[in-house]
Amino acid sequence: xxxxxxxxxxxxxxxxxxxxxxxxxxxxxxGMLAQIARFTxxxxxxxxxxxxxxxxxxxxxxxxxxTVTVPSPMTEREHVRRIAVFTEKNPHPGVIEVFxxxxxxxxxxxxRMRMADSQQVSAVAELSDGSFWxxxxxxxxxLAACLE
Amino acid sequence: xTQALLNLPPRVRAGEVFEVRxxxxxxxxxxxxxxxxxxxxxxNIIAQFRCTYDGVDVFRATLHPAITANPYLAFFVRxxxxxxxxxxxxDERGEAQRARAxxxxx
Numbered sequence: 001x002x003x004x005x006x007x008x009x010x011x012x013x014x015x016x017x018x019x020x021x022x023x024x025x026x027x028x029x030x031g032m033l034a035q036i037a038r039f040t041x042x043x044x045x046x047x048x049x050x051x052x053x054x055x056x057x058x059x060x061x062x063x064x065x066x067t068v069t070v071p072s073p074m075t076e077r078e079h080v081r082r083i084a085v086f087t088e089k090n091p092h093p094g095v096i097e098v099f100x101x102x103x104x105x106x107x108x109x110x111x112r113m114r115m116a117d118s119q120q121v122s123a124v125a126e127l128s129d130g131s132f133w134x135x136x137x138x139x140x141x142x143l144a145a146c147l148e
Numbered sequence: 149x150t151q152a153l154l155n156l157p158p159r160v161r162a163g164e165v166f167e168v169r170x171x172x173x174x175x176x177x178x179x180x181x182x183x184x185x186x187x188x189x190x191x192n193i194i195a196q197f198r199c200t201y202d203g204v205d206v207f208r209a210t211l212h213p214a215i216t217a218n219p220y221l222a223f224f225v226r227x228x229x230x231x232x233x234x235x236x237x238x239d240e241r242g243e244a245q246r247a248r249a250x251x252x253x254x
Contacts, residue, residue: 062216091178092213094214095215101206105165106224110220114215
C-alpha cells in the first residue's frame with residue numbers, strides 16, 4: 001500500500017509528531033512577517049531581484065542546501081547591503097543574516113539549513129539604494145528536522 | 149586542533165571574483181533538544197561569522213538555530229592583492245575559532 005496518499009499521510013503524521021515534540025514559539029506566519037518587518041525597518045519588500053535556490057521537495061529537513069543570489073554589479077554606488085532568510089514554521093523564523101559590500105564582488109551566499117516542516121521560505125535583500133526585495137518559495141519536507 | 153576548513157582557489161587574477169567556502173565542526177545546539185539525561189541540552193550555536201581579507205571585513209553573517217550542525221558557508225570576494233584571508237566563527241559561549249588562508253594574486 002505504497003500509494004502517494006499513504007506517503008502524504010506519513011509526512012503529515014511525521015510532521016505532527018515533530019510539532020508536538022518541540023514548542024514552536026515563533027512558528028507562525030505572523031512571526032515570520034514580524035521578523036521580515038524588523039529586518040526592513042517596516043518597509044514592505046517588493047517581489048523580484050532575489051533568486052533563491054533550494055529543493056522543492058526536501059527528503060531530509062536536517063540539512064537543506066540553500067543558495068541566494070541577487071544580480072548586482074556590486075560597485076560602491078550600487079551593491080547589495082544585506083540578505084536575510086526567514087522560515088514560516090521553524091521554531092525561530094530567522095535563519096541567517098548576511099552583510100555584504102562592494103568588496104564581495106558577487107551577492108551570493110550558500111549554506112545549509114534545518115527545516116521543521118513543509119513551509120514557505122523567504123529571502124529578503126536590502127540594496128544600497130535602500131530598497132528591499134523578496135523571493136518566497138514553498139518547500140515540501142518529507143523528513144522534518146525534529147530537533148530544530 | 150583546527151576543526152575548520154577554508155577553501156579558495158590557489159591563484160586568482162586581480163579584480164577576479166572568487167568563491168570562498170568555509171566549513172567548521174560545531175554541534176549548533178538549538179536548546180530544543182532533549183539530552184540523554186532527559187533534560188534540555190543547553191543552546192549554543194555559532195552566532196557570528198566574519199571574514200576579513202587583507203585586514204578588511206569582506207563578509208559577515210549572523211546565524212540562527214536553523215543553520216545546520218557543522219555550518220557550511222560559501223560566498224564571494226573580489227581579489228585586490230595578495231594577502232591573508234581569515235575567517236572567525238564565534239559561538240554563544242564566546243569561543244572563537246579561526247582559519248586562515250593566503251590569497252595569491254597573479
